Amino acid sequence: MTIGSTVLGYPRIGPRRELKRALESYWAGRSSASELREVARELRTGTWLELRDAGLTSVPGNTFSYYDQVLDTAVTFGAIPERYTELGLDSLDTYFALARGVESTPPLEMTKWFDTNYHYLVPEIGPDTEFRLADRTPIEQYREAAELGVTTRPVLVGPLTFLLLSKSADGAPERFRPLDRLDDLLAAYTELLGELHRRGVEWVQLDEPAFVADRSRQDLEHLRRVYRALGELTERPKLFVPTYFGDPGEALDVLAATPIEAVGVDLVVGTSVRDRLPTVRGLRDKTLVAGLIDGRNIWRADLDSVLSTAATLLGAAGAVAVSTSCSLLHVPYDVAAETNIDPRVEPWLAFARQKVSEVVVAGRALSEGRAGVRDDLTAARSPVADRRTSERLRDEGVRSRLEALRPRDFRRAEYASRREAQQRVLKLPSLPTTTIGSFPQTTDVRKARAALRDGTIDRTAYKQRMTDEIERVVRLQEEIGLDVLVHGEPERNDMVQYFSENMEGFVSTEQGWVQSYGSRCVRPPILFGDVSRPKPITTEWAKKAQGMTDRPVKGMLTGPVTILAWSFVRDDQPLGDTAKQVALAIRDEVSDLEAAGIGVIQVDEPALRELLPLRTEHHAEYLSWAVDAFRLATSGSSETTQIHTHLCYSEFGEIIDAIVSLDADVTSIEAARSRMEVLDDLNAVGFARGIGPGVYDIHSPRVPRAEEIEQLLGAALNSVPVERLWVNPDCGLKTRGYAEVEAALRNTVEATERIRRSLR
């Protein structure tokens, strides 16, 4: 039997974020389109050669993107709303208009890609969307690779996942669903497959991850129909359809019964699929692409265990290829680029480049026998065993603290008495105005941090720079007339990384960048062991800021669920246990802030929705530990301390009860784009705490007029009594510039004052 090796996709931002820099320079008008295209071409070349030379038997193609692969698919098949084509821009600038907007036209909506921290652009599909093969990038990139001598397997988002992730265009009839257009889209995919076939393409990969979430009978019927139809085409490449991020359930049986040549499954996420594989009918005459190497986490694989799992699969399918569980887009490039990771932890790690080797070694062990790769297998063994047994993973102090927890540690005083106590101390006006925490991260601030890192300035000079910045932000807020101030978070590289750098149990990277959206990247910290907080992290800054003003300054912390969601986490204990450890560390921070005289403390949980399991059957368990972790982090506070939380992204439907259970005194949420509809949903579940529905969208540089904000506040007051309503933007301001921020906040305060006057 043939045994292959491949990966489902690869990072594309560049090992040194070359694409980020090229994009931002092009957008700023500092470089030309051809310079940008050249950087892109070099990055593609590098990736193809690297993957081929590493020894993969099949190299993925078309994995490069200037911004996002879902947008690329929309563009490939001509699904571009007219308001963008009407701008009369060339193809590259039309693409960026869709992604980022232009003065006159906001961008497409952006949302999270399944349960990851990656964001995709949401295609808009209407009854009149004209699907056709509108862009030839997948074909051109196949040729570009071929010219370098590399045979690639073009990767595209599959037609069902594409439509299931799309939304109905504004103005589409009420009952219209993007999926209603499946047949027309299928015709365009058919055209592309035909073209690729004529160019000699042997394999095409069509990703269908949408099928690891709950899907209707009808969705499964569509899946059957689509892949039967594509499979029956005579002029086509071989078809490989992977799902990932979860168990595809029945969709796997459906796919296996269609005439496609290969299916891919994520075997890292759990054992349920693996155990079922031998009974899946139709698999025996297909290639099974076995997602055995974790594409989302950074731990070196236990190759012995991978190989024994693989051995059990050999009988289940006609051929097997070892692969990653999902695209490697979600991990950094290369461990070897790191110079400063704790040498005891570094051998435990594998980033994209190392994962490719793992796939190759496992593939060769299966096809040629273990003897041929004995050295590689031996080399992998000791770091894996070392991590499993390392004493550095355990902190007995943390463990006994967890064991001693009692139900009262998760409960605060009654809300009514908290409310009264807080009002007595804080004396806030009605409709208090505030912001979500961060102010613009200026180039100056980042340069100062870079200078501290490379030793150009010392810690004292750095602290002075940050203090000056905080002073500026405090004065600005006073002058604008906000009620609850923030210090602006200039000292934080990132709201998760910053905390991890000040806690035990984490390591951080220098070059471990992972794309979050477009040119924006994060360096997810690596949570390898028991977590604790040796000393206060934020109090010094908060105290400083509070010392500068008579108005309350809100202390700013990141919540346990978000710290986990945006880190690479240990896989040797349940996530809920790790969450409790992080919660205790944050709880300590809350106490210290209180002791330092901070009376308002915000614990951000923007990722609460993101980690929600993709299948409903797992929701309750997740929400139970997630809510507990937040409550553990915040319940050590006295009743006079006002606890805020912040959740971004307006899709709250399935977590709405959990929001109530968080029991925060004030919750700020994204609402500007959803026109305050979420407020009624909150009322429906009995939410009766302070609520700050965002009054403008911070993701766009557009400055909202005071009238617009006034209108939104008016609408909010139809759903929320005035005593409970807060006024704030949708999210933090760190990605914006000062000019817009100042103007937008002035208009926010102006609108609030008008409403206050009208209520008198």
Ligand SMILES: Nc1nc2c(c(=O)[nH]1)N[C@@H](CNc1ccc(C(=O)N[C@@H](CCC(=O)N[C@@H](CCC(=O)N[C@@H](CCC(=O)O)C(=O)O)C(=O)O)C(=O)O)cc1)CN2
């Ligand atoms: N972890 C995380 N996930 C999140 C969010 C978030 O805030 N954090 N927000 C949501 C949206 N996602 C976002 C992700 C990234 C950024 C973002 O702004 N990232 C910055 C990097 C932030 C950072 O780590 N900054 C570091 C390093 C900055 C840097 O690149 N410095 C230069 C030197 C300085 C310079 O010349 O700019 C260098 O090292 O080369 C710092 O400030 O210290 C970027 O890509 O530009 C924003 C939102 C959802 N997910």
Ligand code: MET
């Ligand atoms: C992604 S949520 C951001 C919350 C954080 N406090 C900020 O304002 O940046």
Ligand SMILES: [Zn+2]
């Ligand atoms: Zn936010």
